[in-house]
Amino acid sequence: MLSTMNRRIGLLLFIIASVYLYLSFQLPNYPYAPVDADVIPKGLGILMLILSIALFFSRAIETEAEKAKRAIPKKELLVLLAVFAMIFVYILLFETIGFILMTALFIFFCSWFLGYRNWKTGIIVSILFPLGMYVIFVFALGIALPSGILPI
């Protein structure tokens, strides 16, 4: 039943559409509104249900190019997850530690992790980029970025 990828995705979308539709039926109703806040969501939910069923039963065969696109080696997926984890840590800490420090650390370690071994250029870019951005945003555009623990 779940032989092809399209069927698996179709099923997932069917579940999402059902939840969405259920939630749209929970929306409050007001009399005297020609089109209330729940009309469009209900329509969208039904449309998504139909489309997910259509995808499930569509006989379109995946082309070779499409198959190649989703054939990702596990190792590469781990690399991607690691980068996402680094971004996560960055978001978690940059308001307390500060924009300049965290950005410098991120650029240096992220590019090192992805295989950039020229550490001299790495350090120069990791210092100049956050400083430049900080100056542009804070002083030229008037947008405050967190200064954090640096005494600026």
Next chain:
Amino acid sequence: MDAFQGLLAGFQVALSWEGILFVLIGVVVGTLIGMMPGLGPISAIAIMIPITYGMDPAPALVMMAGVYYGAVFGGSTSSILLNAPGISGTVATSFDGYPMAQQGKAGKALAIAAIASFFGGTVSVIMLMLLAPALASVAISFGPPAYFALMLMGLTAISSLSEGSTIKAMISAVAGIMVVTIGIDPQTGTQRFTFGNVNLLDGFDFLVIALGLFAIAEVCMLIMNRKNRNLSDDQKLGSLKVTRADLKEMSGPMTRQSFVGFMLGVLPGAGATIASFISYIFEKKISKNPEEFGKGSIKGLAAPESSNNAATSGAFVPLLSLGIPGSGTTAVMLGAFLVLGVQPGPLLMSDRPEIFWGIIASMYLGNIFLLVLNLPLIPYLAKILSIPRPLLISLVIMFSLIGVYSISFNTFDLYMLLLFGALGFAMRVFSFPAPPFILAFILGGMMEQAFRQSMTISNGSLSIFVNSPLPLALIIVSLLSLTIPALIKWRSRRLLLKQ
């Protein structure tokens, strides 16, 4: 104000020192980002939006337009040098551009691409100047039903014209509108799908979606392909010289395909990518020597290059005169307008002539800048292709994070950026096109509003969409645009089975 006066006022904006400076910044940044394989014009525009926050709308939008057509202009460089198109609109450029580069004529190929781009861009600005005001004066009488039907047509057109499965493209579009429904409903004040989370009350900012689905997702693809070819230092560009005979050979395709590109750009759903492919096939079909195509033909290079740049300015016609974007890229452009408090549409020409005409006038200037930048400076600009991928990836991630943070100062939006980045990556991996999603996200709120206004006018009867000719015609076109490709597929499968 008539068109001539308007254009004069526009040139006053474009030729002020501010105008010249920001056109220049826009086209340079656009060219550089457009050159990077994997980063498209949507990312380029979205990354630049935060810079415009404190700016006057006119120079800011002149710059953003420059980023867009600059990216299309610049995308050809990596198509020719690396056979790795900078943007999808320049894939067809690599068919003949890369073979030319392999024959040691990279410089000539770049020069031909630059001239064809300049020609296509300029021809199409002239047509934009003539068509946009005319369309705006017609559109001023459109009511909500016509607007709703127009937006519906935009969405069905982009779904049926997307690469791959139409069902998947439609799912993308519906998902885009679903995401818009999250937040407080602006008309009744009802909270929809917020789960009591304060951060969701205002819904998602479009920059979170644009940067997530495009910049972050494109970075993920770059991470997958980080070991791909870079420009090697010893690659010789060769002479940039284009002979009189070359110019004569390219003049035919250039002229024809500028018009084709412009028209396809105006139509909803098509845009630079489709225009460049159609122009390439068009020229190959009518050529006396079609076997030369794909082996470094000058015509095969000039055709898609004039067409994709013409389509770029063409796409500004519905954006400026109707306020309705027809593609993913112009949807993000509309976002850039709205951030600055400018509502494009039929009233823009009379209410904010300096913006309407300023953008058009600045495109003449921008195309000249691009030609000058690209012809003599191309060997230096191409150096950006040798930026190591890991460094580029880290920098683009940072640009995206800063961009989102500077609109809300809220880390919740940053986590959402990450979430939409993962979604965008999954969509690319499983072949769901992303442009219908962003277009639907931008149009969704406007569509719901137009739908409700229509229903209020008609006292809740759907007949308002079929009782007057314009909405009826547009809805029929929308339905046809979805059913005809499906019918063609079905018939061709039956024919195959019979054989």
